[in-house]
Amino acid sequence: MKLQKKIVTNKNLRKFNSLQISVKSKYYLECKTDSDLDVAFQFIKKNKIKFLILGEGTNVVFTKPFEGLVIKNAFKKEKKIYKNKVKVSSGYNWDRFVSFCIKNSLYGLENLSGIPGTVGAGPIQNIGAYGAEISDYIEHIEVFNFKTGNIEILNNMNCNFDYRNSLFKKNKHLFIKNIFFELKEKFIANNSYQDLQVYNFKKASELRKSILKIRNQKLENYLIKPNVGSFFKNPLIKKKDLKKLLSQEADLKFYKHNELIKVSAAWLIERCNFKGMQFNKARVSKKHSLVLINEDKSPNSIINLKNKIKNIVLTKYNIRLEEEPTIIS
Numbered sequence: 001m002k003l004q005k006k007i008v009t010n011k012n013l014r015k016f017n018s019l020q021i022s023v024k025s026k027y028y029l030e031c032k033t034d035s036d037l038d039v040a041f042q043f044i045k046k047n048k049i050k051f052l053i054l055g056e057g058t059n060v061v062f063t064k065p066f067e068g069l070v071i072k073n074a075f076k077k078e079k080k081i082y083k084n085k086v087k088v089s090s091g092y093n094w095d096r097f098v099s100f101c102i103k104n105s106l107y108g109l110e111n112l113s114g115i116p117g118t119v120g121a122g123p124i125q126n127i128g129a130y131g132a133e134i135s136d137y138i139e140h141i142e143v144f145n146f147k148t149g150n151i152e153i154l155n156n157m158n159c160n161f162d163y164r165n166s167l168f169k170k171n172k173h174l175f176i177k178n179i180f181f182e183l184k185e186k187f188i189a190n191n192s193y194q195d196l197q198v199y200n201f202k203k204a205s206e207l208r209k210s211i212l213k214i215r216n217q218k219l220e221n222y223l224i225k226p227n228v229g230s231f232f233k234n235p236l237i238k239k240k241d242l243k244k245l246l247s248q249e250a251d252l253k254f255y256k257h258n259e260l261i262k263v264s265a266a267w268l269i270e271r272c273n274f275k276g277m278q279f280n281k282a283r284v285s286k287k288h289s290l291v292l293i294n295e296d297k298s299p300n301s302i303i304n305l306k307n308k309i310k311n312i313v314l315t316k317y318n319i320r321l322e323e324e325p326t327i328i329s
């Protein structure tokens with residue numbers, strides 16, 4: 001196999017995933033430009049190998065060496081404002097982008113302050129926090145289609161955004177290249193989240209500051225305690241199943257979600273006595289039971305722990321927890 005100069009072989013990905021799992025990727029390419037994308041496209045087509053798009057690796061779990069091409073997103077060139085709209089390259093850091101918008105008097109993203117990762121990974125699981133979701137502010141997305149080699153435009157409506165879900169989750173051949181946001185020119189605080197209701201925010205920067213403070217208190221710093229944020233989604237159940245659960249657990253934590261009921265996964269995990277528990281080289285955070293901390297170079301500890309949690313929750317409540325990060329197998 002003839003390799004383009006830019007393609008690196010046997011690249012250790014430890015520094016490129018926030019769980020700090022030490023696995024190698026057979027091939028690795030940093031993509032900064034359209035011509036890099038074309039190199040990746042030709043290489044994949046010619047050698048018929050699998051590939052993985054990687055941002056900052058804060059929402060992936062590697063389970064074994066990756067036998068294909070890792071395409072590391074390094075598109076950072078563009079950040080252009082057109083009145084209340086902004087075009088931004090997908091490799092740009094998300095939190096820096098939020099800060100940039102506030103500084104330029106464009107509002108809406110403040111509640112999503114402090115979420116790690118790249119702008120381009122935001123739509124994949126429709127990142128959300130403190131009463132806001134990225135999909136509320138996306139106008140359209142420009143993608144590079146790795147099946148056809150073409151650039152395509154997807155409007156917000158075509159992205160099938162939902163709770164921690166989108167069309168991109170099942171269409172891994174779409175590389176998000178640029179995102180066009182439509183923001184607000186007037187700041188109206190979104191303090192729908194309980195912890196924010198006590199404040200009367202006059203400025204977006206004040207709201208951002210509070211969000212960063214809350215996140216700091218509630219979540220683990222992944223640079224010190226390797227984690228991927230919430231390891232499980234809050235399960236959605238039918239209304240008829242809620243009655244049965246409530247007869248089992250009268251103080252169950254749940255919320256309405258359209259026609260369904262969203263049950264707090266953190267509550268379920270806590271009730272199964274996992275909070276703060278250590279198993280081999282992985283543990284459940286003492287601060288937040290949805291956060292699993294990895295202390296192992298190999299993926300075994302974290303995979304065993306998440307399976308243990310899933311099994312016990314299933315046995316006790318007949319609820320199948322679903323992983324929030326992408327499990328790379």
Ligand SMILES: Cc1cc2nc3c(=O)[nH]c(=O)nc-3n(C[C@H](O)[C@H](O)[C@H](O)COP(=O)(O)OP(=O)(O)OC[C@H]3O[C@@H](n4cnc5c(N)ncnc54)[C@H](O)[C@@H]3O)c2cc1C
Pocket residue numbers: 018052053054055056057058059060073090115116117118119120121122124125126127128129168174175176177219220221222227228229230326
């Ligand atoms: C401490 C901590 C707190 C967190 N808090 C939150 C939170 O509050 N809310 C929330 O929603 N998430 C949260 N997360 C999860 C994570 O920050 C987000 O999912 C983020 O969007 C991941 O960005 P990334 O660049 O690291 O993506 P990666 O981990 O690199 O990739 C994640 C997935 O997106 C795909 N992908 C990445 N970039 C692209 C692209 N350009 N085109 C197509 N596919 C792509 C990858 O293939 C992979 O499937 C948290 C994570 C951590 C570690």
